[in-house]
Amino acid sequence: MLDNFKNLLSEKRQELAEKLSNREEIAIERSSDALDSVQRSAEREYAISSLDRDWQTLKDIDLALERMEDGEYGTCQRCEEEISPKRLKAIPWAAYCITCQEKIDRERRNYREEFVLSDAA
Numbered sequence: 001m002l003d004n005f006k007n008l009l010s011e012k013r014q015e016l017a018e019k020l021s022n023r024e025e026i027a028i029e030r031s032s033d034a035l036d037s038v039q040r041s042a043e044r045e046y047a048i049s050s051l052d053r054d055w056q057t058l059k060d061i062d063l064a065l066e067r068m069e070d071g072e073y074g075t076c077q078r079c080e081e082e083i084s085p086k087r088l089k090a091i092p093w094a095a096y097c098i099t100c101q102e103k104i105d106r107e108r109r110n111y112r113e114e115f116v117l118s119d120a121a
């Protein structure tokens, strides 16, 4: 069971690492272009945000692998309940149970909204 997840995580890690190293080259190529159109900067923004997401996932995978070493894999890092196998199958690097994840997402959204609002003022 755990070996399965370990393989899944390693494969995904490999895939992301390759994707990210390819994308870095694209980013450099683009930024050297002086004639930057609006569309191109929008494209770059999109590329950067998905780059961020991939980096985040890569980090999450590393943490999940660490938890595996520590025998903590599959335990919610917030409430210490077990993460459901269904959730782990969908997101093998999940660090939180679904309840905590929803709370965290909500907190982050609130934080972002506050930040954006105060920034605009």
Ligand SMILES: [Zn+2]
Pocket: 076, 077, 078, 079, 080, 081, 096, 097, 098, 099, 100, 101
């Ligand atoms: Zn939890």
